Amino acid sequence: MTASRLAIGIDVGGSSIKCALVDLNTGAFVGERFSTPTPAQDSTETLLTALKTVVSRVPGDHAVGLAFPSVLRHGTVRTAANLNKAWIGKSLSALAAEHLRRPVIAINDADAAGAAELRYGAARDVPGTVLLLTLGTGIGTALFVDGKLVPNTEFGHLQVAGREAEKRASGRAKIDQNLNWDEWAEQLNLVLQEMHALLWPDLIVLCGGITEEPDKFMDKLHCEARLCIGTLRSEAGIVGAALATTLS
Numbered sequence: 001m002t003a004s005r006l007a008i009g010i011d012v013g014g015s016s017i018k019c020a021l022v023d024l025n026t027g028a029f030v031g032e033r034f035s036t037p038t039p040a041q042d043s044t045e046t047l048l049t050a051l052k053t054v055v056s057r058v059p060g061d062h063a064v065g066l067a068f069p070s071v072l073r074h075g076t077v078r079t080a081a082n083l084n085k086a087w088i089g090k091s092l093s094a095l096a097a098e099h100l101r102r103p104v105i106a107i108n109d110a111d112a113a114g115a116a117e118l119r120y121g122a123a124r125d126v127p128g129t130v131l132l133l134t135l136g137t138g139i140g141t142a143l144f145v146d147g148k149l150v151p152n153t154e155f156g157h158l159q160v161a162g163r164e165a166e167k168r169a170s171g172r173a174k175i176d177q178n179l180n181w182d183e184w185a186e187q188l189n190l191v192l193q194e195m196h197a198l199l200w201p202d203l204i205v206l207c208g209g210i211t212e213e214p215d216k217f218m219d220k221l222h223c224e225a226r227l228c229i230g231t232l233r234s235e236a237g238i239v240g241a242a243l244a245t246t247l248s
């Protein structure tokens, strides 16, 4: 039997921070998942305190992987599309390590979700070009070529017919613009077609809370690439964050 390797994964989303202990052999949670609202526009200190609150509920002192909705270069936050702009330039991994008193690896949230789907889920053993989209507060993207991540792709900010992709087809766009499933799927089709035309992926994996209801929209989507829902659904970010602790 393989000894279990455990790490804590934290996924900072637009509305909630989710955290769990993950068995890295299987990608399964060990025990409960904890969450707390994301103080997205509050001070950096407030968000760091929220991280401490969730992590303190997980027993043990396991290393932490942190999935964050930003471009991250060597642990430093470089963009903050849906967060307080005060994050830009801050060393998230160093600050979080100080607050949580343990090693922290910080990576982009979509890259984390993609790594999890590639290791344990829908994109496992898929060769060629795989594009993963997280459809939440924004649209996050993760691009893999033969299993290798091209980090920090930001195709959610692509202009699609004169409007940013994430303003058209994120989960938040559906709610804020009160789109029904047909209208939202129409927007997502535009985004998928544009991304396909530029990247020609073999597989596109859709993730995020909205994909918990695939029956509402999957048969309305059209794309030349194979299209599927991530098998880890909205847990992919947590699992991929925990997985990132093995990459240091």
Ligand code: BGC
Residues within 6 Å of the ligand: 068, 069, 070, 071, 079, 081, 082, 108, 109, 110, 134, 136, 137, 138, 139, 140, 141, 154, 156, 166
């Ligand atoms: C951010 C990305 C992030 C995505 C999903 C976008 O607005 O720019 O870095 O991955 O939202 O959270």
